[in-house]
Amino acid sequence: MTLNQVVRTFAIIGIIASIANIASITYAYINPETNVTNIIDAFVSSLVFIGLICSYLVQTKDLGGFGLISFIILSIGFILVCGLEWTITFAGPVMESLSPSLNFDNLPSPLIEGMATSFLTFNLGLLFFGISLLKSSKISRWPGLLFIIAIAANFAPPMDDKAWYFINISIIWICWKVWTRKVTAVPESLNSE
Structure with missing residues (x-):
């Protein structure tokens, strides 16, 4: 399998996962009582990360050193947020049953620090990677915006998953360009050698 085939596979996984994530988030607004959407989000967000990897792989040369650093920060933040999502989905109900006074809006230390670190790293990664896309990308400046x-959606009340709409649309946008072969990880002439 060539690098371009791997990247195209990552692209289709990113597109499908992002669409599933958008559908799950939208359904959570319709039926907020179900835990099914949290389970879907926890699983699908790790697949959305594959689309994020694709978005970087096809632009490594254009994004340069700042793009690499911003991608690393965003990757760390993304992994932390995915871990946080798994924790809230699967450990949250158990923690609430063991300690009914525990409230996710007023978590004790060190849980609150872990949540804040995840949130801060993720938002810094979004900012830096967005800037690197706006500054250097030849294929996807709008997704950078x-x-x-x-980030603004993350801080706008109410605190919910609305930021993921923008993130998923960005990943779909870039992955679609990869899937339709508007951009490749390496030139096709080099890939066949």
């Missing part, structure tokens, strides 16, 4: 808008 959507990453930055996602």
